[in-house]
Amino acid sequence: MNDTPLHYAALNGRLAATRLLIAKGADVQAKNALGLAPWDDAVRADKGRCACQDPTAREWTMVAAFLAHVSLLAPEVREAFAQRACERPAAAVLHDAAELGNTLDLARVLESGACDLNAKDYDGSTAVHAAVEGGHVGAVSLLLDWRADVSATNNYQDTALHLAARDGHLSITRLLVAKGASVHAQNRFQMTPLELAMRHKRAGWEAVTAFLREEALDIHELPPAARAMRKIRKAFHSQPPPNGLRKLEPCLAPPQPPPPALRDVAAEPVIPSSGADFNKGRRAPLRYRPAAASAEAEAEPQQYT
Numbered sequence: 001m002n003d004t005p006l007h008y009a010a011l012n013g014r015l016a017a018t019r020l021l022i023a024k025g026a027d028v029q030a031k032n033a034l035g036l037a038p039w040d041d042a043v044r045a046d047k048g049r050c051a052c053q054d055p056t057a058r059e060w061t062m063v064a065a066f067l068a069h070v071s072l073l074a075p076e077v078r079e080a081f082a083q084r085a086c087e088r089p090a091a092a093v094l095h096d097a098a099e100l101g102n103t104l105d106l107a108r109v110l111e112s113g114a115c116d117l118n119a120k121d122y123d124g125s126t127a128v129h130a131a132v133e134g135g136h137v138g139a140v141s142l143l144l145d146w147r148a149d150v151s152a153t154n155n156y157q158d159t160a161l162h163l164a165a166r167d168g169h170l171s172i173t174r175l176l177v178a179k180g181a182s183v184h185a186q187n188r189f190q191m192t193p194l195e196l197a198m199r200h201k202r203a204g205w206e207a208v209t210a211f212l213r214e215e216a217l218d219i220h221e222l223p224p225a226a227r228a229m230r231k232i233r234k235a236f237h238s239q240p241p242p243n244g245l246r247k248l249e250p251c252l253a254p255p256q257p258p259p260p261a262l263r264d265v266a267a268e269p270v271i272p273s274s275g276a277d278f279n280k281g282r283r284a285p286l287r288y289r290p291a292a293a294s295a296e297a298e299a300e301p302q303q304y305t
Contacts, residue, residue, distance in 0.1 A: 002032045010038035010067060011045055013059035016086070018066060023082035028071045039067040069122070090115035098127040098143065101136030110146050117148050124154035132163045137171045150181045157187040165193035165212060168203030173211060183215045 006026040009017040018038070022028060031037055036044075042064040066085070070078045085092075094115055097105040106127075109115065118126050128148050131139035140160070144150060153159055161181040164172040173193075177183060186192055194212040197205045 004030045004032070004038070006030065006038045007032055007036075007041055010042040010063050013042070013045060013063055015059055015063050015066065018063050019082050019085045022070055023079055023086050025075075025079060028067055028078070037067075039064055039071065042067060091119035092121075094119070094127050095121055095125075095130045098131040098136070098139050099134045101131065101134055101139045103136075103138050103142055106139055106142055110142070117143070117146060118152055120152075120154070124156075126152045126154075126160075128152065128160045129154055129158075129163060132160045132169065132172055132176075133167070135167065135169055135172070137169070137175060140172055141175060144175070144179045150176055150179045151185070153187075156189075159185050159187075159193070161185065161193045162187055162191075162196055165197040165205075165208050166200050166202065168197065168200075168205040168208055170204045170207045170211065173208050177211075177215050183212050 003011075004026065006018065006021045006028065007030070008014075009021055028039070029037055042060050045060050070081060073081060090109060090112070094106065094109045094117075097103075097109060110117070120126055121130075125133075126148065128140060128143050128150065129152070131143060150161075151159055159181060161173065161176045161183070162185070164176055183193060187196075191199070194209060194216065197208045197212065
């Protein structure tokens with residue numbers, strides 16, 4: 001088949017291997033016996049894969065995009081570009097975790113402080129852009145809690161709200177607006193998020209357009225109920241940022257027993273055989289003890305189980 005190592009890397013969606021081979025001088029235009037270049041193999045392998053069902057499907061997309069970009073560069077520039085990509089700084093890890101919605105890895109990178117939270121990739125996108133394009137509201141929320149720039153723009157002057165509205169992500173759109181994203185921002189083509197949503201009509205675009213139309217109104221033009229809800233929403237999302245994994249603790253920590261003050265003061269419980277025997281052989285809990293027994297209860301030391 002006359003396949004080069006770069007063909008195999010592209011066909012199997014190996015982005016790191018693709019970068020390394022190009023950095024070492026691999027020919028991106030090499031053709032095999034079928035007349036296919038490595039880029040063709042990556043595109044063919046990516047067809048029929050859905051990123052929403054197979055998280056690894058994005059690897060072929062990234063390989064194809066990388067090959068398409070470097071194929072336009074001069075050989076010496078191409079190798080230097082691929083070498084820098086091989087180094088994979090912490091910002092790249094941050095972007096990858098945001099794009100895949102991996103909040104655990106994302107939190108670790110954020111906690112380490114190893115990179116600029118608003119670092120941009122080759123097309124000017126930040127980690128917030130990557131998380132929005134992946135449709136991961138948890139990753140977007142975590143980044144914004146760490147004070148990522150909600151108004152950052154890419155090379156097309158698109159904010160994260162432009163991308164959320166374009167793709168019809170209602171929950172992300174609401175979150176970004178509550179965090180201060182401008183519904184009036186225009187990209188390089190003088191289009192607002194509302195206009196992008198109406199143009200592309202993806203997923204839940206009807207709900208997104210209705211929400212953005214309401215948010216575009218001045219708060220004094222809203223009915224009293226809508227005015228109050230907007231204030232409550234903005235106040236709710238304006239909390240201080242978490243320390244480390246504080247926001248993830250409810251999901252990760254094992255359930256804790258209730259505090260001793262809320263537990264019964266008593267002997268061993270008796271398993272009833274019927275409803276009539278439920279309290280048989282068991283002392284009444286302290287907080288429900290009849291008034292007649294209060295003096296006796298005060299005299300006895302409280303023992304908690």
